[in-house]
Amino acid sequence: MFHRVFAHFRHSPSSFGRNVLSRSIGGGPVTERGGARRNYLQKATAGRQFSSTGAQQPPKETFDAFRAREEQKEQEFAKQQQQQTSTETGAAGNAEFSSSSSSSSSSEHTDSTDPEVERTKEMILDAALLFVRSHGWSKEAIANGAEAVNYPSVSHGLFPRGGIELVHHFYKQCNLKLIEHLKQETAELDKVPNPSDFARRAIEYRLRLLEPYLKHWPQALGLMTLPPNAPHSLANLLTLVDDICYYAGDRAVDFNWYTRRVGLACIYKTTELYMLQDSSPGFERTWKFLERRMEEASMVHEFLVKSEGATHQLQNAVGSAFTTARNILGLNFDRR
Structure with a gap:
């Protein structure tokens, strides 16, 4: 009796469980416990994919996938922050650069047109010529020239191109001296009697102005x-020879x-180069060389005048060259 009761008690929960499982999954009677459990798990898992309204829900992601997704979001956010910071910094830098460039450009424009600044630069360059013999055509000569007229040596910053500005200043001063000389030569003349000889003497006068700086003139030519x-x-x-020809008539x-x-x-130019190598007293050989070149030029000129084929082509080419020269130096006015 106890055996039956025990057996009944032992099998009853199992039977009860099978009945419950059968009712919950809506299937027929299940004879094997393992099969019932698999059917239950499969349908229960499928059931969790639907909400109470019947809409399908996405399956849950694994922890590794979740961590990877979050790390990717953090990286993207950090990248966006970095780009935003760079953009703001760049915009601020560009604004500052634009402002400084505008002010610098305005300052340079003001400096280049300010008569007081121009007078100061002329004064410094005039004084700097005294130091060419010891420092050449350089910023050092300009700095010493600035100190000589009671300006700080850093005033050479007014001449950002360096020694070439001193060279051009000297060239300009020599050309102006030549013009004054030619004016005096022709002041009482209605017409120059011998234009070729007049031009020769003008070139000689102009080249003699190089004598104090002849030792350093090759450096100037190089610049x-x-x-x-x-x-x-x-x-x-070109303006130098134009002035000579003008006063020659x-x-x-x-x-x-x-x-x-x-x-x-x-x-x-050829006489200038010859002069650099001439060691004769008073550059005697240089002036003979110049005289021979002028005689040859007269013969070449006569030949070209008779050659009508080359006339118009050379006239157009050379004419544009002299016009460009005047524009470069800002000489679109009669300075004579």
Whole structure:
């Protein structure tokens, strides 16, 4: 009896569980406990994929996937913050740079047109010429020139291009001295009797102005031939020969006007180079060289005038060169 009761008690919970499982999953009677448990778990898992309203819910992500997603979000946020900071910093920097550039540009423009600043620069460069013999055409000479007229040595910052500005200043001063000399030579003349000889003497006078600085003049020539300095240097040369031809009486704008100036520029430069190597007393050989070149130029000029084919082409090319030279130096006015 006890055996039956025990057996009944032992099997009753199992039977009760099977009945409950059968009712919960809506299936028929289950004979095997393992199969019932699998069916229950499968349908229970499927049941959790639906909400109370019947809408399908996404499956739960694993912890690793969640951590990876959060780390990615943090990285993206940090990247956005960095980009925003860089943008703000760049905008502020650009605004500051634009402001400083504008003020600097305005300052430079003011300095370049301020008569007082120009007078100060002229004074410093004039004094700096006294130091060319010891320092060459350099910023050191300009700094010493500034100190000589009671300005600080850092005033050479007014000349950002360095020694070439001192060279151009000297060239300009020599050209102005030449103009004054030619004015005196022609003051009482209605017409120059011998234009070729007049031009020769003008070139000699102009080259003699180089004598105090002849030792350092090769350095000046080197600076003038550098690409950034060449346009201004060529403009100085062309205006030099233009002034000589003008006071020699060559004022007609024709083929003769152009050939004289081109030929005279070549003669001046070749004589200048010859002078650097001349050790004769008073540069005697240099002036003989100049005289021979002037005689040859006269013969070449006569040949070119008779050659009508080259007239218009050379006239257009050389004419534009002299116009450009005047524009570079700002000489679109009659300074004579």
